[in-house]
Amino acid sequence: MDEPPALRDREKIRTMTDLTRLTIAEAREKLGAKEITAVELTEAYLSAIDAANGALNAYVTVTPEKARDMAKASDARIAEGKAGALEGIPLGIKDLFGTRDVHTQACSHILDGFKPKYESTVTQNLWNDGAVMLGKLNMDEFAMGSSNETSYYGAVKNPWRANGSNFDLVPGGSSGGSAAAVAAFLCAGATATDTGGSIRQPAAFTGTVGIKPTYGRCSRWGVVAFASSLDQAGPIARDVRDAAILLKSMASVDAKDTTSVDLPVPDYEKAVGQSIKGMKIGIPREYRVDGMPEEIEALWQQGIAWLKEAGAEIVDISLPHTKYALPAYYIVAPAEASSNLARYDGVRYGLRVDGKDIVDMYEKTRAAGFGKEVKRRIMIGTYVLSAGYYDAYYLQAQKVRTLIKRDFELAFDAGVDAILTPATPSSAFGIADEDLASDPVKMYLNDIFTVTVNMAGLPGIAVPAGLDHKGLPLGLQLIGKPFEEETLFKTAHVIEKAAGRFSPQKWW
């Protein structure tokens, strides 16, 4: 055969390494060196999704034609020397992000058939940098959940299973589809959102890296709203460097979001690999909760040891209002949700169920369109905001929130650069766990270590740090000062280097 040598080399590379195993940084290099094409990379992911999604249910919609068109355009731009920061990188998008003419339902039945005529700022930023969209990812309905089981499209299966077990586990939530897709190599990286832990908890459950940036760092424009004072977008990625690359593209200053903060976006990737020598890491004593498994404590101590070895100074700190963060969250978040979700009335978009008059139509539409957990939270929110209860609940919770934020400010004022905590109180649990299903509060306790960060608006990153005795991933969380995501990336990288990276055994 008279095949040109370049083509033969390419064939060799393709068979030698599965392209979906490349990190974003590795793929970027190979695309730039023209060892692979964006079309090849995209095709590799589309076939992987095709083969795996039936088992994992990570995607609710796959957009192969759009992906191929975008990849072709990327190859053309690479050939012209006009490649963007994410040129040709195939990504999965959480169903909460508005994507023009593509399924956007927050995994709820009430947004039945909704395809927006606009693009969210975060996804537009990604496309502007050359990224390729593979499809929309499963999630808890309206991002309300910690197991991805409240999705109208059914549960997502965690690609991780306990050693020697074929029992299906949850990937965490609400960004369960994002975390599962990244862990199972069904996208190079994914967008996610975090209102109480929805990026960090699923990242910890799947051995991936997830960062919730400072409130105001990523625009909320075009993202379906849950609790507006808490919602923040961020990436889930295979490693710390990839998370830094993705966040740089996702973040921006946006005139369309009044809470978008007017600060330039730094080059986060530059922080990866920097020394943490002399940094002061705070260890909050209140995060040692009753009934926490021994393994989580051991993991935490291991994390402390790694950071110490890398030259950081470890100091004990106190965040006395920690235990009130979760109850305050379960007033503030439902209150904001009940107000935000009032717009789903069967008139302007989505589902409509006819009734005998307009109020009957509203009530029937919302009864049929919202799932149990969403209804529960709308009800709580409506109750705590109703006449006579506002001061006792909502106002009290917002005052407690001030105290939670003050705890962190005092620690940072005393010289602490970042805070190390466990990411979750356990490893991934089973799908349809009866204990958790029968008691909503028990499910809410999953966010005990992450929710304080949302209440205070701070950045937090979850990084894989080890496996438990069942062989399931566990993560550590680092909490930083406002807009000091770079500190989190460099510190998380130290943990990643020490702990190594973790991938599930393929069973799907």
Add this chain to the structure above:
Amino acid sequence: MSVDLATVKRVAHLARIAVSEEEAQRMMGELNGILGFVEQLGEVDVSGVEPMTSVMPMAMKERDDVVTDGSKADDVVANAPVSDRNFFLVPKVVE
């Protein structure tokens, strides 16, 4: 504080969610579980503490009061369950 069945039904109506008798019963238990959990906030001394209004201290952004968007009637009604000549159709409101 706890809610009774009548309160659950009243809140459901305020929230415009139709509930059956059975659902209202179940919700009553769940809501009381959550309200019991948040009750502990009452023990926090918040005297002299301002309620949080913004996580990041910043001045409200202003923009010029000019039209920057519009003439998209087709886009606006594109997802409506029922529409007619760029109007949303709803059941009769005024007799």
